[in-house]
Amino acid sequence: MNIIVCLKQVPGTTKVNINPETNTLMRQGIENIINPFDAYALEEGVRLKERYGGKVTVISMGPPQAEAALREAISLGADEAILIGDRAFAGADTLATSYTLSRAIKKIKDFDLVICGRQTIDGDTAQVGPETAEMLRIAFVSYVSKVEEVKEGLIQVHRLIEEGHETIEATLPALITVVKEINVPRLPSLRGKAKAKSAVIPTWTAQELETDPARVGLTGSPTRVVKIFSPQRTRTGEVLQGSPEEQIDSLIKKLRGSQLI
Amino acid sequence: MGIKINIETCTGCASCVAVCPFGVMEIKDDKAYVNVGCTLCGACKEACAFEAVIIEEEAKAPAAEGHRGIWVFAEQREGEIKSVGYELLSRGRELADSLQAEPSGRGLKTELCAVCLGNNIKNAEQLIAYGADKVFLVDDPALGSQSEDLYAGALVKLIQEHKPEIVLVGATSLGRSLIPRVAATLQTGLTADCTDLAIDTEKRLLLQTRPAFGGNIMATIICEAKRPQMATVRPRVFAKKPFSGRQGQIIKVDFDKAAVTSKTRLLSFVADLKEKIKIEDADIIVSGGRGLEKPENFKLIEELARVMGAAVGSSRPPVDEGWIPYSHQVGQTGKTVRPKLYIACGISGSVQHLAGMQTSECIVAINNDPNAPIFEIATYGIVGDLFKVVPMMIDKLKG
Ligand SMILES: Cc1cc2nc3c(=O)[nH]c(=O)nc-3n(C[C@H](O)[C@H](O)[C@H](O)COP(=O)(O)OP(=O)(O)OC[C@H]3O[C@@H](n4cnc5c(N)ncnc54)[C@H](O)[C@@H]3O)c2cc1C
Ligand SMILES: Cc1cc2nc3c(=O)[nH]c(=O)nc-3n(C[C@H](O)[C@H](O)[C@H](O)COP(=O)(O)OP(=O)(O)OC[C@H]3O[C@@H](n4cnc5c(N)ncnc54)[C@H](O)[C@@H]3O)c2cc1C
Numbered sequence: 001m002n003i004i005v006c007l008k009q010v011p012g013t014t015k016v017n018i019n020p021e022t023n024t025l026m027r028q029g030i031e032n033i034i035n036p037f038d039a040y041a042l043e044e045g046v047r048l049k050e051r052y053g054g055k056v057t058v059i060s061m062g063p064p065q066a067e068a069a070l071r072e073a074i075s076l077g078a079d080e081a082i083l084i085g086d087r088a089f090a091g092a093d094t095l096a097t098s099y100t101l102s103r104a105i106k107k108i109k110d111f112d113l114v115i116c117g118r119q120t121i122d123g124d125t126a127q128v129g130p131e132t133a134e135m136l137r138i139a140f141v142s143y144v145s146k147v148e149e150v151k152e153g154l155i156q157v158h159r160l161i162e163e164g165h166e167t168i169e170a171t172l173p174a175l176i177t178v179v180k181e182i183n184v185p186r187l188p189s190l191r192g193k194a195k196a197k198s199a200v201i202p203t204w205t206a207q208e209l210e211t212d213p214a215r216v217g218l219t220g221s222p223t224r225v226v227k228i229f230s231p232q233r234t235r236t237g238e239v240l241q242g243s244p245e246e247q248i249d250s251l252i253k254k255l256r257g258s259q260l261i
Numbered sequence: 262m263g264i265k266i267n268i269e270t271c272t273g274c275a276s277c278v279a280v281c282p283f284g285v286m287e288i289k290d291d292k293a294y295v296n297v298g299c300t301l302c303g304a305c306k307e308a309c310a311f312e313a314v315i316i317e318e319e320a321k322a323p324a325a326e327g328h329r330g331i332w333v334f335a336e337q338r339e340g341e342i343k344s345v346g347y348e349l350l351s352r353g354r355e356l357a358d359s360l361q362a363e364p365s366g367r368g369l370k371t372e373l374c375a376v377c378l379g380n381n382i383k384n385a386e387q388l389i390a391y392g393a394d395k396v397f398l399v400d401d402p403a404l405g406s407q408s409e410d411l412y413a414g415a416l417v418k419l420i421q422e423h424k425p426e427i428v429l430v431g432a433t434s435l436g437r438s439l440i441p442r443v444a445a446t447l448q449t450g451l452t453a454d455c456t457d458l459a460i461d462t463e464k465r466l467l468l469q470t471r472p473a474f475g476g477n478i479m480a481t482i483i484c485e486a487k488r489p490q491m492a493t494v495r496p497r498v499f500a501k502k503p504f505s506g507r508q509g510q511i512i513k514v515d516f517d518k519a520a521v522t523s524k525t526r527l528l529s530f531v532a533d534l535k536e537k538i539k540i541e542d543a544d545i546i547v548s549g550g551r552g553l554e555k556p557e558n559f560k561l562i563e564e565l566a567r568v569m570g571a572a573v574g575s576s577r578p579p580v581d582e583g584w585i586p587y588s589h590q591v592g593q594t595g596k597t598v599r600p601k602l603y604i605a606c607g608i609s610g611s612v613q614h615l616a617g618m619q620t621s622e623c624i625v626a627i628n629n630d631p632n633a634p635i636f637e638i639a640t641y642g643i644v645g646d647l648f649k650v651v652p653m654m655i656d657k658l659k660g
Contacts, residue, residue: 011474090298090299091301095451119594121474121475124454124472124475126441127437127451127453130441130445131444134413140409140438156528163338163530163533164532164533165531165533166527168525179594218300223450223452223484225282225302225480225481225482226302226482226483228481229478230478231478237637238640239642244646244650244653247645248657260622
């Protein structure tokens with residue numbers, strides 16, 4: 001079974017602040033990590049390989065420093081890694097990102113399953129998985145919490161939705177997005193670390209992927225961020241005073257007063 | 262489309278570096294240099310006193326040409342239309358009324374339409390009461406099991422046929438999984454999980470505001486050159502505003518089974534709500550967090566909820582620990598709720614949790630740490646030990 005895991009490098013914290021004077025993101029001194037949901041995607045890929053044989057290829061579209069995340073993925077059990085990098089890909093929204101990833105996946109060609117994280121912790125859109133699946137015209141299942149089995153060209157999975165759990169069967173090749181309930185990622189092994197060190201990670205550019213220039217990067221991105229700002233927390237609250245009993249009495253009185261209870 | 266620096270006129274003053282919201286400008290060899298990550302927002306161009314920043318905008322195709330009207334996807338489950346559909350129609354009505362149907366403006370208004378797919382859909386006429394001028398109703402047994410493949414196929418076809426300029430969808434499990442596929446097929450932009458919508462009436466642009474970086478920043482996003490402009494919108498951010506006696510038209514559309522096939526099959530579904538009251542619809546929610554310490558202590562929350570006629574919610578740690586099913590989780594990766602009253606017990610108030618409940622009308626926080634961030638958004642705060650406060654509240658409310 002040949003598995004492709006899509007992985008994004010993200011800032012290691014979501015606690016980015018906005019400089020109130022210049023309205024710019026302050027990202028100094030923030031370390032980059034593998035997007036947490038993608039660590040679950042990778043782990044699931046490696047487990048499926050261990051169960052059914054085959055290989056795991058990780059791909060990431062990003063700047064040159066994203067290679068570090070790919071190397072880490074090899075230390076965690078991936079067999080091969082490919083960086084999708086070209087200045088022409090920069091500034092991509094989810095549509096352009098998905099198009100570019102789908103071109104890379106088509107170039108890899110021989111695959112049964114693509115695994116993505118449910119969402120990233122920076123862009124947060126959760127759109128790249130479903131959009132990529134659609135561009136590949138393959139089966140898609142979101143929010144997968146367990147892979148039950150893979151058999152005879154079919155994959156059976158559990159998915160977690162608002163209302164409960166579903167069991168779904170999909171035809172292969174398929175793309176799934178995974179939630180954190182799916183597994184507990186392993187730590188890198190010594191052998192893995194050694195392998196990661198010496199691994200050769202190719203970079204695929206626009207030329208190799210034969211991408212349509214009108215569909216990548218900023219040009220290929222219909223959405224545009226025109227403004228960023230800090231969220232407003234406007235609420236003038238009241239901390240109740242007195243003994244616990246007095247506080248509760250006063251709370252109940254206020255809630256009854258405003259007919260909330 | 263792209264950005265260039267005219268190195269003849271650039272003085273390396275770095276004013277562009279200071280204003281770039283994404284931190285991608287840099288001074289290299291005394292000249293400005295644009296790193297990967299630029300979104301062409303234009304802040305640098307505005308700040309540059311030497312006109313050294315050149316943003317090449319391609320002549321945009323007149324995108325809105327031929328696309329008219331605002332659509333709301335009204336999601337249903339087992340025939341019941343979800344509240345978010347009504348919320349989006351209420352906001353959609355206001356947006357449609359602010360847009361003239363024709364640029365020349367003969368007082369014609371923009372049409373607001375609802376689309377509902379499913380089997381044995383109940384109360385479709387309610388969609389008119391909440392503001393729809395037309396309802397496209399695709400009611401077919403094949404659509405009963407919520408197959409996203411079939412939904413996507415049917416929606417794409419309707420959108421291609423009727424060409425709306427805006428499509429709004431609830432940011433539910435289904436919406437966030439289905440709609441990206443529709444947007445990808447239509448090759449248009451999609452903004453995720455919006456918490457505010459406005460209109461630039463002159464340019465007929467939807468201004469879509471959404472949280473990113475786990476709710477730490479807000480971004481306003483536009484889609485200029487492609488139609489429709491599509492957005493998923495969080496449930497409970499807009500209020501429902503019904504009209505009485507509104508007239509509208511229900512248009513039944515046949516589902517073309519031959520046109521789409523499904524690559525997935527639903528084998529089984531297990532609902533995992535423990536309570537009868539769904540947290541999405543509850544007027545009062547009592548939520549517990551890590552401060553409860555043990556699974557058996559969650560009974561305290563359940564008891565308080567019972568005496569108040571409330572639903573039970575949770576922050577993420579109790580779900581992670583298996584004290585309560587995921588369907589009770591409130592927050593960025595759980596549900597968004599907007600009850601009249603939200604009582605948070607032993608919850609610190611992380612941005613991810615706040616993302617799911619901060620628009621509640623009244624928030625009560627019970628926490629023994631006076632510095633917990635939850636107090637910053639609480640209407641009423643009780644600083645104290647929940648193991649004392651909650652039982653006492655239960656007694657008083659019972660009594
Ligand atoms: C503040 C802000 C708001 C934004 N809002 C929007 C918006 O509303 N709509 C929009 O279209 N774009 C938006 N973008 C752009 C978007 O963040 C980028 O397109 C980004 O490249 C991918 O989106 P994401 O991070 O949301 O990924 P998600 O869609 O959340 O990612 C889901 C999964 O896809 C895979 N994946 C994602 N990116 C990559 C990659 N580069 N390489 C390999 N695998 C990947 C991973 O498995 C990941 O877990 C926004 C950007 C910013 C800075
Ligand atoms: C990508 C991502 C998505 C996430 N999504 C969500 C989400 O959807 N929902 C969510 O909730 N979280 C989410 N989180 C997790 C979030 O960051 C926080 O870790 C979580 O909300 C903390 O839950 P808590 O407030 O219950 O626990 P804590 O932060 O540990 O707070 C426990 C609180 O209980 C108080 N306490 C302890 N004992 C007592 C006592 N005896 N009496 C009174 N008070 C007491 C403490 O003072 C403390 O404030 C997400 C995180 C990430 C990275």
